[in-house]
Amino acid sequence: MAFYEITPAQLGENVFEMFREGFLLTAERDGKVNTMTVGWGALGVMWGKNVMITSVRPERYTYEFMEASDTFSMAVLPREDKKKVGYCGSVSGRDTDKIAECGFDVEYADGTPYFAQSRVVFICKKLAAPALEQASFLGDDTIPNRWYDAKSGGYHTLFFGEILKILIKE
Secondary structure (H helix, E strand, O other), rough: EEEEEEEEHHOOOOOOHHHHHHEEEEEEEEOOOEEEEEOEEEEEEEOOEEEEEEEEOOOOOOHHHHHHHHEEEEEOHHHHHHHHHHHHHHOOOOOOOOHHHHOOOEEEOOEEEEEOOOOOOEEEEEEEEOEEEEEHOOOOOOHHHHHOOOEOOOOOOEEEEEEEEEEEEE
8 A cells, every 4th residue: 555645734643642552763874774662752843843753862773873864754553563563662773673573664755764564654854852861850850760760771862853744554
């Protein structure tokens, strides 16, 4: 099945549920594609542009890809692929070819990789990448105390991407 492009106003899905299902964040570096599952982020308007915001810890292999690439995709797979989405969030692309293990077929939109198995794909161009730190959290120490420690990893970098295209599977 092919994809067709829609506008943000035509999305017609609950964005909160999409994040709960998990997006596959995908980027390319030096001809290699990597992906990871993300469940944190937002859609909105910044600087007069429609944006997707996602977060990646500097320790993650995907972080290197995000730093090296001008674009990235955020894709939602069909609900029956939930285990594959979970797998992509539990193993590192440093250690295994999780894209091949999941049987994903890489396609490109304007030079940005995504998976043919996706049901919704956001193609994004990076606009900003501010790094969070302890001082970023105002008045609620429960957030950094719960989410940032030696086991969990370092503070996320927030990647703001202008939404260039939204692709929906027919």
